[in-house]
Amino acid sequence: MKGYLGEFEELVLLTIANLAEEAYGTTILEMIEQQANRKMSLGALHSTLTRLEEKGFLVSYLGEPTAKRGGRRKRYFEITQSAKEALNNMKSLRDELWQNSKINLSVG
Amino acid sequence: MHKAPKLATKLFHWASGQAQNEDLLGDLQELYEDKLESKGEFRARLFYWLEVIKLSFSYALRKRKKDRSFSNYYSGQKLNTMILNYIKISIRNIKKQKLFTGLNVFGLALGMSVALLCLAMVSDLKQFDRFHQDSEDIYRITTKLTTSGDRNHFASSPPALAELLRNSTQQITNSAVINDHFFPTIKSLGEPIQMYGYYTEPSFLELFDFKLQRGNANVIDNPRSVIITHELAEKLFNSTDVIGKTVETERDGIFEIGGVLAPFPQRTHFKFDLLANISGTNRGNNIGAAGWTDFSGNYFYFKSEASRGDLETIVSNLGQSGQAFFDLESSQASYHVQAITEINPGPNYSDRIGVIFGYDGLLYFIGVSLMVLIPACFNYINMAIANTLNRTKEIGIRKIIGSPNKFIIRQFLVETIIVCIISLLLSTVLFNLVKGEFTSMLVGAEALTFEMTPLVIIMFLGFAILTGLVTGVLPALYLARIAPISAINNRASNKKVSISGFRKGLLVFQFILSLSFMIGIGVVLRQYSHTITYDPGFAKENRIILPLESNNVAVLQNELQAINGVEDISFSSNIPGLPLNKTNYFYSDDLTDSILVREVYISEEFIDKMNLKMVWGESQLSDVQFEQVLVNEKLLSLLNNIENNPQDSLIRQLADRQVQIVGIVADYNHEPLNERIEPMVMRLNESAYNYAIIELNGVNGDATLANIEAAWNKLQPESQFQPRYLESIVAQSYDFMFTAMKIFGFLALISITISSLGLLGMVVYSTENRRKEVAIRKILGANAMTLFGNLSGMFLKLWLIALLIAIPGAYFFYDNLFVNIYNKFSGGVHFAEVFVSSLLTIIIGLSAIFWQSRRIIRINPAENLRND
Known part of the structure; x- marks a missing residue:
């Protein structure tokens, strides 16, 4: 289903937004590992990135080669307008649900 | 790191x-x-x-x-788009090079037309006898006879074996015996009709799908009843409602018509006009020695669901019981089964029944069509390679952009296939024009329908694509090999000015073909005119032939004699100048040797009125003690010692009666000139006359004819008046030579066109490669003649070689082989046709060279040299 955002996909998009200019495979992976404390393989991450690109939430371009990468170029990712819209929709839905909750959700 | x-x-x-x-x-x-x-x-x-x-x-x-894999440069899965692209580029190229394409299309169309005929014929033959129900289960027995080392395979089989098989084998569900020695002649409207019949039994109509329109199959249980075909009924009675009517035959008595067959498909090897009962005759005798060894013309067809291997075994085992009779003739017989669907096209057995197109004839035909097709294909190759120079830039750019070799190969293959398909369209038109002629000149070809069924169309298309693939592969490989840099620089990798020996050989071969075919036309033409002007030995001018119906010749003679303008009337059983169909046996003195003679019945005046010459004796015949006959010189030369004992030796045995030879006629060509003069005997028999020969005085022929018609109508009001001039009848009998001329003409046209195209291709090739040479020569002050002379020299050399081979070959072929077949025609190859055909080929060749040389010389030399 086009436009549907999975939980992990949302996480990836927000991570890319956090990284801004520095969003490429390794940094995204490391940030998710640190912030969300999730272990995952590079293959799984790139598969998600590829799918997001297919859905039109991401665009990618090749950057400059660096020595640390053995002279290989980085593929940078950028979120698109439709990704922003999807994220906003997701957030407003959640906010609404939070506000209308009949049970007090606050902890401690 | x-x-x-x-x-x-x-x-x-x-x-x-x-x-x-x-x-x-x-x-x-x-x-x-x-x-x-x-x-x-x-x-x-x-x-x-x-x-x-x-x-x-x-x-x-x-x-x-x-x-x-979807990259722009890598086609992989997007072959469809690529093929569309190939086609688009091919069509652009074809449009760009109209002359080149036009020549190729024309050449290939001519080359393919004969092959299409061949293809259509094979596909037709494959359909033969498939319309019978369970046709795969119908077989016949063939006999292989070995007599002192000589092997002979017959389509016929012993009737005794058929009888054994029927009585002892349960596997055979249905069967029919056939004897085809049944050639009744029906007298109708004065013109005797020769018919082909089978002696068989009612099960014939159950085994094979020949449906009855009227009557039922069992009527032929009666020996005097026949079943006739729809066509024969229409021909004889103009109706199919003919049950109970009778047909009177000359030798076989009167038959009553018991049934009429519905029209049936022509695609069958059976060819018959009527069916009669076999048991009422002495045919198909299945008893004793004769039932085994005397099997000529006897066929056994049967239906069985058993496997062929089983049937072979059964037949071989049963056949053993007849071997004793063959031992007496010191021969060894073995039997085989042949499926009815494998008869056409099939092996050429002896003693065959019906229409058979043997493998060897088919192979010969395939050979001829390849002989025409292959030069056309080679021409295409030649011209495509010669045309390389126009295409090198395109190939160079493609290669630099990143096209692998296989794309270029595919491009050229697609192009060739498209040219072939266009040629096919033209070729199909040609095919439809010539197929009628073709059927008319092939014996038994009326069974071939040449229908354009979807299957045939698909086969034609497949054939065109195959031709395209085979033809296109060589130029495609050649062009794909060119290195991109040299291609873009317009430096074709193969920059040889000379032409390879192979291509020269090909051109010589094409010249030889066209020369021989052209000489062939000349030979046939010459022989035709010779035949028409040749004096056959009898007078044919001012003579009218009238087919007779009643035998009352005396009355007719009196009536017609009285008409003003009629000189004389004589009667005969056969028209002079046409083939004789009656034969008889003349015995030598000691009665041990018999001579096959042609038999003609004439009236007393015939010899005089036809201006025949007598060598000796009387021309008047009468029936005194013995029947008196005349013989020709040829027969006399075969009968010995006439002079020794004139009185006795003139009494001879003709068939079962004694006759007296009273005169000897000088040899004349009673039969067409393609027949030898055979031994002939002339007899007197009023009831055997079929024609009246009326000599007119040559003045006001139309009025005389009208008077004759009036007299005829008075005498025989119910029969038609069908006069024909003897001269035109004789001329008509040589119509077959026109067919021969048409074949030669067609083949000559094809091969001349193809070889001229080939020549043109070579000339284009060598002139294109000499662009620079010519430019430099021109700048240095040379004129057009240098190049022209140079190219012509090469051409003349090849032409001379072709002439040296073709002329002796044609002499040998036409003088010996050809003229032997059409015996009596005057000597084959003359200087005139050699001269004309040589002149024609050299004119075509030189004009092609001249045209191309002029074209290359006209180009501004700066154009050709500025890139260097």
Whole structure:
């Protein structure tokens, strides 16, 4: 289903937004590992990135080669307008649900 | 930077294939460096390996690989678009080079037309006898006879074996015996009709799908009843409602018509006009020695669901019981079964029944069509390669952009196939024009329908594509081999000015073909005019032939004699100048040797009125003590010692009666000139006359004819008046030579056109390669003649070689082989046709050279040289 955002996909998009200019495979992976404390393989991450690109939430371009990468170029990712819209929709839905909750959700 | 595990990286490269993996490897490398710092080398390496494996199977990589295969430069799965592209470019090229394409299309169309005929014929033959129900289960028995080393395979089989098979084998569900020695002649409207009949039994109509329109199959249980075909009923009675009517035959008595067959498909090897009962005759005798060894003309067809191997065994085993009779003739017989669907096209057995197109004839035909097709294909190759220079830039640009060789090969193959398909359209038109002629000149070809069924159309199309593939592969390989740089520089890799020996040989071969065919036309033409003007020995001018119906010749003679303008009337059983169909046996003195003679019945005046010359004796015949006959010189030369004992030796035995020879007629060509003069006997018999020959005085022929018609109508009001001039009848009998001329004309036209096209291709090739040479010569002050002379020299040499081979060949072929077949025609090859055909080929050749030389010389030399 086009436009549907999975939980992990949302996480990836927000991570890319956090990284801004520095969003490429390794940094995204490391940030998710640190912030969300999730272990995952590079293959799984790139598969998600590829799918997001297919859905039109991401665009990618090749950057400059660096020595640390053995002279290989980085593929940078950028979120698109439709990704922003999807994220906003997701957030407003959640906010609404939070506000209308009949049970007090606050902890401690 | 630290080295990541080499093998894992390699593996990843391999797993990626064409997909881009640079960024992925970079990411991996970074992660590896981090792990190396925090976890140590071993853990880092393990991590790297695991990540590589996971990545190799990830969706990310699969997707990239898939995308890669859709690249603009790599066609892979998008063959359809590429083929459309090839077709588009091909059509543009074809449009651009109208002359080149036009010549090729024309040449290939001519070349293919004969092959199409061949193809249509084979496909027709494959349909033969398929319309019978369960046709795969119908077989016949063939006999292989070995007599003192001589092997002979007959389509017929002993009737005794048929009887044995029927009585002792349950596997045979239905069967029919046929004897085809049944040639009744029906007298109708004065013109005797020769018919082909089968003696058979009612089961014939159950075994084969010949449906009855009227009557039922059992009527032929009666020996005097016949079943006739729809066509014969229409021909004899103009109606099919003919049950109970009778047909009177000359030798076989009167038959009553008991049934009429519905029209049936022509695609069968059976060819008959009527069916009669076999048991009422002495045919198909299946008792004793004669039932085994005297099997000529006896056929046994049967239906069985058993496998062929089983049937072969059964037949061989039963056949053993007849071997004793063959032993007496010191021969060895073995029997085989042949499926009815394999009769056409099939092996050429002796003593065959009906229409058979044997493998050898078919092979000969295929040979002729290849002989015409292959030069046309070679021409295409020649011209395509000669045309390279116009295409090198295109090929160069394609290659530089990144097109692999196979794309260029495909491009040229598609182009050739398109040209072939266009040729096919033209060729089909030609095919439809010539198929009528073709059927008319082939014996038994009326069974071929040449219908354009969807299957035939698909076969034609397949044939065109195949021709395109075979023809196109050589130029395609040649053109794909050109190196891109030299192509773009307009330097074709093969810049030889000379033409290879192979191509020269091909051209010589084409010249020989066209020369021989042209000489062939001349020979046939000459023989035709010779035949028409040749004096056959009898007078044919001013003579009218009237077919007789009643035998009351005396009355007719008196009536017609009285008409003003009629000189004389004589009667005969056969028209002079046409083939004689009656034969008889004349015995030598000691009665041991018999001579096959042609028999003609004439009236007393015939010899005089036809201006025949007598060598000796009387021309008047009468019936005194013995029947008196005349013989020709040829027969006399075969009868010995006439002079020794004139009185006795003139009494001879003719068939079962004694006759007296009273005169000897000088040899004359009673039969067409393609027959030898055979021994002939002339007898007197009023009831055997079929024609009246009326000599007119040559003054006011139309008025005389009208008077004759009036007299005829008074005498025989119910019969038609059908006069024909003897001269036109004789001329008509040579119409077959027109067919021969048409064949030669057609083949000559094809091969001349093809060889001129081939020549043109070569000339274009060599002139194109000499552009620079000519330009430099021109700048230095040479004129057009240099190039022209140079090229003509080469051509003349080839032409002379062709002439040296073709003329003796044609002399040998036409003088010996051809003229022997059409015996009596005057000597074959003359100077005139050799001269004309040589002149024609040389004119065509030189004008092609002249045209191309002029074209190349006209170009401004600066054009040709400015790139150097």
